[in-house]
Amino acid sequence: MRDLTHPEVAAMHVAVLIPGIMGTRLILPAAHNGGNALEVWPPTPLEAATAYTKIAELQSEHLVTGPLIDQILCFGFYNHIQRQFDDLGYAVGTGDPRRVEFAYDWRRDNFDTAAKLAELLKTQHDAGATKFSLICHSMGGLIARLLLESGTYDAEPWFGKIKLLATLGTPHLGAPLALARIFGLDNANGISGTDFKALAANRDYPSGYQLIPAPGEAAIWVANSQDLVPLDPYHATTATQLGMDPVLIARAKAQYDALTGIAPPGVRYFYFAGTGQPTVTRVNVTFRQGQIYNHGESKVTTTVDGGDGTVPIYSALPGRGQRQIVTNEHATVFKGTPFRKVFFRLMGGNAGAALEAADQDTPHLAGTLDRTVYVAGDRPALRLMVETRASDDGTGLVNRIDGALIVERSDDTGNITEKVEELPVKYDGADISALNLTLPIQTETGLFRLRFEGTPEMPEPLAFAVSEG
Numbered sequence: 368m369r370d371l372t373h374p375e376v377a378a379m380h381v382a383v384l385i386p387g388i389m390g391t392r393l394i395l396p397a398a399h400n401g402g403n404a405l406e407v408w409p410p411t412p413l414e415a416a417t418a419y420t421k422i423a424e425l426q427s428e429h430l431v432t433g434p435l436i437d438q439i440l441c442f443g444f445y446n447h448i449q450r451q452f453d454d455l456g457y458a459v460g461t462g463d464p465r466r467v468e469f470a471y472d473w474r475r476d477n478f479d480t481a482a483k484l485a486e487l488l489k490t491q492h493d494a495g496a497t498k499f500s501l502i503c504h505s506m507g508g509l510i511a512r513l514l515l516e517s518g519t520y521d522a523e524p525w526f527g528k529i530k531l532l533a534t535l536g537t538p539h540l541g542a543p544l545a546l547a548r549i550f551g552l553d554n555a556n557g558i559s560g561t562d563f564k565a566l567a568a569n570r571d572y573p574s575g576y577q578l579i580p581a582p583g584e585a586a587i588w589v590a591n592s593q594d595l596v597p598l599d600p601y602h603a604t605t606a607t608q609l610g611m612d613p614v615l616i617a618r619a620k621a622q623y624d625a626l627t628g629i630a631p632p633g634v635r636y637f638y639f640a641g642t643g644q645p646t647v648t649r650v651n652v653t654f655r656q657g658q659i660y661n662h663g664e665s666k667v668t669t670t671v672d673g674g675d676g677t678v679p680i681y682s683a684l685p686g687r688g689q690r691q692i693v694t695n696e697h698a699t700v701f702k703g704t705p706f707r708k709v710f711f712r713l714m715g716g717n718a719g720a721a722l723e724a725a726d727q728d729t730p731h732l733a734g735t736l737d738r739t740v741y742v743a744g745d746r747p748a749l750r751l752m753v754e755t756r757a758s759d760d761g762t763g764l765v766n767r768i769d770g771a772l773i774v775e776r777s778d779d780t781g782n783i784t785e786k787v788e789e790l791p792v793k794y795d796g797a798d799i800s801a802l803n804l805t806l807p808i809q810t811e812t813g814l815f816r817l818r819f820e821g822t823p824e825m826p827e828p829l830a831f832a833v834s835e836g
Contacts, residue, residue: 380464381496382457382714383487384435386445387505387536388574389556391470392433399429409439410557412779415740416812416832419557425474426569432470439556439698439739448502448535448701455716464715467491473506474572477622481513485520492525500531500714505678505697506578508537509622515634517625532630533637533713536700538678539626539685541580541619543667544647546587546600548575549611550662552650556740557834568612576615580682581623590651590666598652608659609652628686637713639706640683641675643694643750643801644737648673675700676737694752694801696735703733704754704761730755730763732825734817740832743812747831751792751802753823764798770821772806777814777830787815 393408407424414420424430437446449468457466469487471480488499501511511532520526538545547553551564567575580586585597587609600606601620603613630636646669653664674680677697684690693706701710711717730753737748749772755763774788787808794802812835818828 378463378497379495380498380500380715381491382452382464382466382500382502383484383491384445384448384452384466384468385484385501385503385507385511386435386469386471386473387503387507388473388578390436390445390504390507391473392436393425393430393472393474394433395424395427395430399427400424406433409436412814412832415439415557416814416834417557418559418835419562422558422562422565425566426572428571430472430474432472435468435470443702444698445504447699448504451701451707451710452714455711455714457714469507471510474566474569474574476573476618477506477510477513477577478517478625480510480574481517481519484510484514485523488514488525488529489523492528496525497528499525499529500533501529502533502535503537504535504701505537506574508532508534508539509577509626512539512626513622515631516627516629521631526631527633529631529634531635531637531713533639533710534683535639536641536675536678536683536697537638538578538682539581539638540584540682541586541623542578542647542678542682543580543586543649544677545575545578546580546650547647547667549579550609550650550665552662552665552667553647554742554834555738568615570612570614573615573618576612576619577622579616579619582620586649588649588651589654591653610659610662636688638684638688638690639700639709640680640690640692641678641695641697641700642680642692643672643735643752644674644676644696645669645671645748646674646676646679648679694735694750696737696739698739699735702735703752706761708761729823730765731823732768732819733827734819734825734829736817736829736831738831740834743833743835745833747806747808749804749806749817749829751804751819751825753800762800764800765823766796766798768792768794768802768821768823770819772804773818773820774808775816775818777816779814781816781830783816792819792821 395405397404407421410419435445452466457464503511548563549567551560554560587598589596648670649668651666652660675697691709733752733754753763772790775783776785812833819825
């Protein structure tokens with residue numbers, strides 16, 4: 368007989384989607400912009416293709432968060448994983464299971480953001496959540512690990528309800544690309560190297576520094592030293608010589624000191640890493656006696672297939688644990704059949720061959736570009752991967768690829784306006800699982816779509832932008 372004096376508590380599984388740096392919309396309220404609200408981030412399609420014009424507003428203390436960025440430049444971003452949650456039955460904010468999307472001000476100190484995440488988990492726990500899964504992209508994984516490993520929240524009643532941490536392209540050991548941006552050596556999404564450097568140097572917003580390589584990661588080399596001496600930016604004098612801010616360096620060190628790498632009892636850690644993309648793996652500087660380092664002479668080293676284009680594979684897979692490696696670019700590391708098959712099983716679903724129709728077992732192509740925004744004159748690196756839902760891991764083999772890559776110009780709503788180029792692609796030989804291509808695209812600035820016409824099919828086109836630099 369049921370004991371009515373102790374009513375059963377309904378189980379409620381909450382999956383929290385935690386985006387990475389630059390993954391949440393930031394808005395300047397009307398009260399601080401002459402009566403008109405302004406979306407400061409992300410860049411507009413025009414800004415991505417020419418130049419970002421809101422770097423001053425991006426440093427305003429008055430910005431408020433909007434929702435997660437579902438797409439950029441008319442191509443998918445978090446909508447890829449949002450759709451997978453939808454397919455799994457995790458509706459936003461309702462039902463069991465459900466998902467909650469943690470939008471946050473990604474400029475702020477990761478410790479402060481971890482405290483905001485704790486507030487969210489408390490609210491969900493008070494509303495009846497009995498189980499949490501933390502699904503984290505990029506820097507979001509560092510924020511979740513601060514919550515789990517710092518010791519600050521262990522006694523909270525909701526803490527023991529966290530059962531899964533899944534990190535998707537998280538720089539657990541930092542990313543040398545962050546150094547390149549601090550030194551003004553990188554540009555992306557219409558943001559110049561000068562603007563990246565200015566944003567990173569703002570002490571109110573230390574998150575950019577909290578992505579630099581962790582202590583002990585020798586990612587700065589003196590290129591003109593006989594034995595390639597590594598430099599330690601966590602040493603105050605060295606930091607000053609490198610043009611870095613010791614105050615911001617201290618915030619990075621505090622973060623890495625708090626990350627023990629030890630999962631709390633009952634929490635499963637699962638690491639997804641992207642590969643197959645040219646990725647910055649170090650910065651090379653030149654020593655001049657009696658001078659600070661001039662980053663006009665500094666060069667970045669980019670390693671072919673070194674990671675997902677942003678995070679080196681060694682950083683996304685920090686140590687022992689359960690891992691899945693997928694061939695994808697950083698912003699879409701959660702895209703494609705190999706990721707989907709594993710992610711579904713982690714979240715209580717099944718995307719295996721048993722659920723697929725027979726006509727979907729035919730191998731098809733999935734493309735990934737090394738970047739989403741290029742500077743005019745760059746040569747995009749394209750990887751065509753063979754996928755099939757019939758295999759356990761989602762990968763397939765073909766011995767023939769025959770067709771053409773079609774480059775088309777699009778407007779800022781995604782509508783195609785003209786055909787720009789047609790590039791023949793032909794392969795006939797031994798079985799392959801992927802084909803790497805460097806594209807000789809000669810085009811002006813703008814927004815573009817890349818699709819493949821031929822055999823096997825490539826169902827999903829790719830979008831990219833070309834900027835002035």
